[in-house]
Amino acid sequence: QTVVTQEPSLTVSPGGTVTLTCASSTGAVTSGYYPNWFQQKPGQAPRTLIYNTSNKHSWTPARFSGSLLGGKAALTLSGVQPEDEAEYYCLLYYGGAQPLFGGGTKLTVL
Amino acid sequence: QVQLQESGPGLVKPSQTLSLTCTVSGGSISTGGYYWTWIRQHPKGLEWIGYIYYSGSTYYNPSLKSRVTISIDTSKNQFSLKLRSVTAADTAVYYCVRAYGSGIDFWGQGTRVMVSS
Numbered sequence: 001q002t003v004v005t006q007e008p009s010l011t012v013s014p015g016g017t018v019t020l021t022c023a024s025s026t027g028a029v030t031s032g033y034y035p036n037w038f039q040q041k042p043g044q045a046p047r048t049l050i051y052n053t054s055n056k057h058s059w060t061p062a063r064f065s066g067s068l069l070g071g072k073a074a075l076t077l078s079g080v081q082p083e084d085e086a087e088y089y090c091l092l093y094y095g096g097a098q099p100l101f102g103g104g105t106k107l108t109v110l
Numbered sequence: 111q112v113q114l115q116e117s118g119p120g121l122v123k124p125s126q127t128l129s130l131t132c133t134v135s136g137g138s139i140s141t142g143g144y145y146w147t148w149i150r151q152h153p154k155g156l157e158w159i160g161y162i163y164y165s166g167s168t169y170y171n172p173s174l175k176s177r178v179t180i181s182i183d184t185s186k187n188q189f190s191l192k193l194r195s196v197t198a199a200d201t202a203v204y205y206c207v208r209a210y211g212s213g214i215d216f217w218g219q220g221t222r223v224m225v226s227s
Contacts, residue, residue, distance in 0.1 A: 051213030
């Protein structure tokens with residue numbers, strides 16, 4: 001059974017930089033997995049930040065960026081703001097198979 | 111901007127059928143290139159249930175395939191989810207979303223469904 005793994009939790013100081021990663025149990029994540037990143041705040045629906053590895057939607061703040069790093073998909077927040085405290089999920093597409101979400105990373109801004 | 115809104119009962123009895131509808135506004139559900147998708151979220155995490163294309167072609171999560179039907183009504187700009195023979199494990203927040211070849215853009219606000227007698 002394929003598993004997508006994220007860091008369970010991370011803490012960052014306001015103004016700092018943090019990188020969240022998304023790994024696949026099948027091996028290295030490539031652009032062919034079309035990594036997506038979502039932000040979810042308590043009581044709200046997820047909001048898509050990044051699609052297709054590094055593309056931003058019109059509503060995605062400039063401080064969020066997506067990339068591939070060391071065989072994983074990565075989401076980097078630069079100049080973190082208090083309102084960035086949230087749960088972050090990645091999604092990987094496995095060709096004709098079932099798209100899978102990671103378990104989420106709880107980001108604390110402290 | 112496209113908006114999606116889920117509707118349906120918040121409580122379903124075990125062994126019965128969960129039925130939800132998603133109403134799309136701000137855009138046509140008949141526009142090609144989009145996959146009208148259902149996703150659910152329970153304490154274990156997010157799970158992709160399946161999708162339907164405007165033509166009616168569907169994809170279902172293999173683990174749910176035997177119990178799921180997704181349909182579309184282009185005249186009403188709606189698509190629907192039916193999940194049969196529900197158990198407590200189907201208790202979750204259900205989201206309808208607009209997906210495309212490489213991702214998701216718009217999410218509904220979600221609707222909480224509890225399976226309980």
